[in-house]
Amino acid sequence: MKRRGLMYMLLSGCVLVCRLQPDGFVRRFHAVAEKKSWADAQSYCREKFTDLAGIGDPSQNAAAWQAAGKGEFWIGLFNSDWKWSQQEDLDPSLVTTFSYWFLGEPKLNCATVSSFGIWSTQDCRAQSYLMCYSADSNRHILVTQKMSWSDAQTYCRSKYTDLSTVRSLKDNLDIASLLQSLISLKDPIPAAWIGLHRNVWMWSDASNASYRSWADNQPDMGGNKDCVEMKMDDHTAGWSTESCSNAMFFICYSDVRALALRSVKFQLSGGSVELNDPALQDAILLQLQQKLGAAGIREGVKLRWRKQPDGKVFHRAPPAGREEEPGIHI
Known part of the structure; x- marks a missing residue:
């Protein structure tokens, strides 16, 4: 009877504690001391780990x-590719490689076309004329009310089809011709929003973390610096933009299941059963696993006995009344 009672105590205690086990993940970072372009670093991280480092908060x-320690390392943040507003409808015919950028562009994230037909970028919140496209009449329409790029997109979609897509030199000349009607002493080179834009910063693993740790005077969008590195010394770890083709070290990440160690201790009294018998201890662990399974806990839990310094699990209470308690690790 005493042996059966011992097993019951262990089983009951284990079930109560095992329900507290976490099922979350912990992010681990891995610095790779091989110099690669951002794209090659991304491929390496996806093959060996999970992805290029995604950083969601100050602790990460x-x-x-x-x-990583000191140095310059790629992380997973990058400036997304350019796309046309109409591409959001997934029409393959709207994909175009035509462009007519001014020297040094693109720098910012929303595009305009000038009365000379030259493309440049503006802060998407800036106020500008807009060029809409009507699929019904297959023509571009100049709107002389100034607004931000997102408001221009909304306006064109509500009144016509969308902001204009420039597929060819002819489209570009047609738009420039419409803008020439606005030339004045106050505005000698008028420009209008077109549908070309990019969604600014994205993470390689497509997470939506908004945390940023930019260094001073960053991000620098000049010179096609569309990928982000982490610059570290003894005192700071700031983010900076660099050309994606540059070769440098990089940081990967992997998410591993969080492990928690829990100890259940018992005080037993009386009985002649040899509790340090390995066969008895194995039988108890087996019944513990069965009890957990019956409670619906079948994965992510491992049980083992904790041995005392002398190699034993259970100790008789010493004469002075101090009690050494057995334990089980979960």
Whole structure:
């Protein structure tokens, strides 16, 4: 009877504790001391780990810094590709490679066309004329009311089809010709929004983390600096933009299941059963696993006995009344 009672106590205690086990993940960062372009670093991280480092808060930034130490390392943040507003409808015919950028462009994230037909970028919140496209009449329409790019997109979609897509030199000349009617002493080179834009910063793993740790005077969008590195020394770990073709070290990440160690201790009294018999201890662990399974806990839990310094699990209470307690690790 005493042996059966012992098993019941262990089983009951285990079930109560095992329900507290976490099922979350912990992010681990891995610094790779091989110099690669951003795209090659991304491929390497996806093959060997999960992806290029995604950093969602200050604690993860500190962990990446600790993993890499000093130097310059790619992380997973990048400036997304350019796309046309009408491409959001997934019409393959709207994909075009035509462009007519001014020297040094693109720098910002929303595009305009000038009365000379030259493309440049503006802050998407800036106020500008807009060029809409009507699929019904197959023509571009100049709207002389000034608004932001997103408001221009909404306006064109509500009144016509969308902001204009420039597929060819002819489209470009047609738009420039419409803008020439607005030339004045106050506005010698008028420009209008077109549908070309990019969604600014994205993470390689497509997470939506908004945390940023930019260094001073960053991000610098000049010179096609569309990928982000982490620059670290003894005191700071700031982010900077660089050309994606540059070769440098990089930081990968992997998410591993979080492990928690829990100890259940018992005080037993009386009985002649040899509790340090390995066969008896194995039988108890087996019944514990069966009890957990019956409670619906079948994965992510491992049980083992904790041995005392002398190699035993259970100790008789010493004469002074002090009690050494057995334990089980979960």
